Amino acid sequence: MIAADQCDTGRQACPIATSLARHAHNNKHATYGSLMPDRLLRSTTLHLLLAIVCGALLGVFDPGLAMEMKPLSDGFIRVIGWLMPFMMFLLIASGVAGLQVRQRGLGVRVWLYFQSMALLSLALGCLVTQLTHPGTGTGLGVSALATNFDIAPPSSTAFAWAAAGSMLTRALTQNPILQVMLAGLLTGTLMARARGRRHVDAARLMLEKIVDVLFKGLRQVLRFAPIAAFGAIAFTVGRFGPASALPLLKFVAVMYLACGAFVLLILTPIARACGTSLWSLVIHLKDELLLVTFTGSSVAALPGLIEKMQAAGCDRQVTRLVLTTGYTFNLSGSNIYLITAVLFLAQMSAIDLSATDLLTLLLIALVTSLGSTSMAGSAFFTLIVTLNLLHVVPVEGVGLLLGVERLMKCRVLTNVLGNCVACLAIARWQNALILWERINPREGSVVDEPPSPKAPNRE
Template sequence: MAYPIAHTAAPESGGRKPIYTLLYAQVLLAIICGALLGHFYPAAGEALKPLGDGFIKLVKMVIAPVIFLTVVTGIAGMRELAAVGRVAGKAFGYFLAVSTLALFVGLAVANIVQPGAGMNIDPASLNASAVADFAHQAHETTITGFLMAIIPTTMVSALTEGSILQTLFVAILFGISLSLVGAPARPVLDFAERVMLVVFRLVGILMRAAPLGAFGAIAFTVGKYGAGSLVSLGGLVATFYLTSLLFILLVLGTIARLHGFSILRLISYLKAELLLVLGTSSSEAALPSLIAKLERAGCDKGVVGLVVPTGYSFNLDGTNIYMTLAALFIAQACGIELSWGDQFALLGVA
């Protein structure tokens, strides 16, 4: 028997609630208070780092079970396995197209606005050792190595090591296996659906600590680095956020309109999750509640289970905008001229 997911989180309708009881309002207030504390009392702000780190660890604790159970029950509940392939194909086609567009948008904006122009930084004065490890890891990464890393050591290790792609890989195989076995596997599917109810109830409990996590994370960030330290990068930050906003409204807004819904209404529906990401600087913090909300909104469980976790790894539009924008910002700040050939090579690497 199937169990509805709608009551695994508190409903947002059914009587107007005081605004202070709403999660997004609590998170927003926590972000403001944390920023003020970090600005006026930096030492106290830095000391609150464990609050943010602890909350993120709590959420990461349930990410693997949420993905596994959502994907398994979703795929096993599909009448045709061919539907899984169609959903995956459409999702990856969308990811490739929109992510590539995001790279071009970041490149175009960096050339037009030139946020790093005039900084005149001497490259010799920079500490290259600070990024040596990242450069080495990037050099060692290959397509084959990336694909091999998706395969876990064991089925259980996929759930314990915290890799989203490994968890997704095992969940897809397990869900397909359940579907192929058919009626004899029905008790396993029923058990998975019951466990999923418990896990999503746990997610609801953890989300109550979201304001505390956001408060600690933003207080630490402002306390350690200071609001003044961000001013020097203000041009880059402002350009990035403005570009991202335009990308959301114009590109994603157009895609949403073509498919019959409003991007602004979707943003309003997910405002608590978006503020949580802003406060904790971790998109993974919002993953469990994002999955629950999309299912509650009427999205198919199997589609949500496949698309959302893979999107976390393959559809990083904001990251792609920032990569090209930041790369050109650094080049401009150091007075390095990049030809169009160099810039397109950068796109290929990204």
């Protein structure tokens, strides 16, 4: 029989060994295999996979009924969306208020990292799209397009800056998530400056307690994630069949190629520099990634991601601040989608873009991406705003992409992985990272479950 303390990782006893030891106290003949059925039945991953299989089968055998399952997914995402503004305000406010003196440069470092990733993702998406030309020869030409289109006249720089100012104003006035985040940053900054005063410290502790309560509520809501996944997959399979618009699949393939290139060429080296491998991180976050994949919303996984990254060894305040702000300012997958879609539609319309045109597009996309959020459909809305600003294609051109919007799983997965890697990188930059052994390939841990989400807390 395995003793619980034999799997101790230096942080917390191995949950499997602890469970076996407890079970052996009541049953001397207990074995690890006797516990496996119970563990499988309670596995979130298994529930999601079963829901996915059932949804796919319904979509194949009864497409009409399958398409009626869409409200199951939409309702789940809507409930998460109602709770998320409160969660983001509380997490950002408590995170900023709890920053220690050694972390005062955190905000600047977060901003520099996010903007660097935005530039890299946009540039990589532009490069892959220009090399593959997914919109050339598709036969889906967009009509009613202005023939004298030119996004880079002599005053292109002035135009770009004017467009940038317009988008910033629109983002601040029309993006409620961004407004909530700014309010949280302001509240947290004021509380941090007044740190040490009795009432301020009491308010900060109250924020922490409210966050814990809200996390518990979200965990109850997430119990319905398999139902949402069933509805999403059933609708997708019922809606798209072998006769779907085949030319658009080329655009989807290029999107997956660009996102894969970003993960391999950018995120993998960063994760390795932090002392782990990206694959180990993916295994650690498998439940959250499955949830994101089959609901189409990264917001639903935020509570679990915060707990998993804290358990992996990231400082609590750094984790909360980076992940919550990253849900608006570090959406690498959405950036790749934005630039790829614009170039795809331009190629469909036989518009030849010069190097200056591409640089102008990158600048405008960098600004319009600030108006994105992690809510489902936000990237498509940002694309519409960008095209209206640039006057590249009419509205019907954008409508061509709506048919494959639900196939863009790579976009949301890249967003999530990008934010988790950002959490590791910035925590390492702040000297606030003590990697848990399972995601550190140099240690070779045998632990099957993460330690308590409460650890590590370096306040």
